[in-house]
Amino acid sequence: MVHDDGADGPAPGGGRVPGGAPPPGIAHGTAHLRVFQPLAAYPDAVQARLIAGAHRTRAEVEAEAAERARRRLARPVTDPFPEPGEDDLVRVLQDEQGSAFYCPDEFGLRAEMAAAQLEETMLPLAYEAAVPTAARAMNRGRVLVALEEEWGLSPDPDADRAHPDEEDGPGRDEDGPSGRHRVQTRTATWGVPHGWLAVFDPEEPVRRLVDGERTAYRRAPALAALERAGHAAAALSRHAPDAELIAELTVMVEWLGAFHPDSHVELDYGGLTRHVWPDDSVFDLWTLIDALEEGDEATAGVAQGRLNRRWAAVGMLARLT
Template structure:
């Protein structure tokens, strides 16, 4: 399939945490949509997603919401213990995610600027396009989380450096790095970290973030797969030792080794603070 026009343009650094489930985890209607897209290459899906985002933000009339386009589905082929691979699926749920993002933006931005970014007529039209029952179900079970200008440290708790890793690069430029692992392992890792932090550092925001992520993961089937998609920020940090640094930092806190914990944090800060400062750069 030919490349999608406009899909190669660069975007701000956005990373994703996705949950993929087997086909029978979805409703009949969702399965039909998945089956229509299951043979499409991941590269093409990402191109379509970027092209659609570009089209929405460059409309003559400000309206960043999706209209009636078919929701994209990502496919992940994950190895099983018997040596074969099985397909897992992650619906983009773009309509619901943009609805929730708009609600969040309304809480942080007021006045004329909000109307410029999200005109009231566009917000009302988008809400009218959403089916209330589908909205409730999708909101309760979002398959995708996103973060701008860096990967949240809590996400690194879920993955280890020896998990299945795919590097997407071209001519020496890393376009993204995707790390995938079973959801059961992610939940176990998160629970151990929560237990350690609850005793050693209950005041840390990381504890609250991990608790919330664990509850989110537990809404999915235990045979699901989790994928951390670095996005274009991977080109600035890969190869990345952040998962090891986060794990060592938590272990040091549990052992009351403040020197080791501080060293792990300094390594993380030196890697990620400069990237997060880009969000405030002019």
């Protein structure tokens, strides 16, 4: 199944769960879409935390994230949330000019978002077993305090319609066009939503994320990604107005538009790399969109078929875990 923390909609054959905290046992099939912003995009208190957390290399960040996930699974009492006092992991990207861009993991906030969505879809007894009320309440409190202290956002979940269970997270982001705080990481399991793929150019190089690891990623300037998502949405609205992808792309446009214009977008294939690499999905998606614009239904159908077969095969792996 495909779980996406930003409600983009599923990749072929999947479902979704907002929040970005994948259920236990499926992290090895997890991919992430991240926005890296320049330091100036953050309040002073957040800047200080990002600088302090940037001492780890990217390889060390990924190793620490995996170790924390292992510790959560090994707890004697069920608690899927971060440990009290646990520092937020910070991923850093450097562009060709050496400028640094930051993506805080925001795991506590994303875990709260996931818990809120799961509460709507699970039976009460099953939900309480997976997400104990006391553990969630403690995490929620820490999240709201951090948002107030660092971002100046109201700790009152009822203020300004600021509910953590809404997809953008609690509070207000006065710099964002929607006036809401946006998490910088979206997460999908056993698939990559087509809305993610549309923000990349098939001609852009794909690189290895961590030396010695079979992990691939795509990167693009946020403005270019935003323009592509908008173009794809407009093209589909004209030529395939019933396509589910239009809703995904609308979410992507709104999400990307909330961040600093000098940001970068990264698709980290993570544990999916070994199952799908080399991945031609971006090429296939843009072949599909271009063919629709040209009225070439045969080529569009071939490209759609390749996409469906590739990700249906990946989705089947979820049943084996």
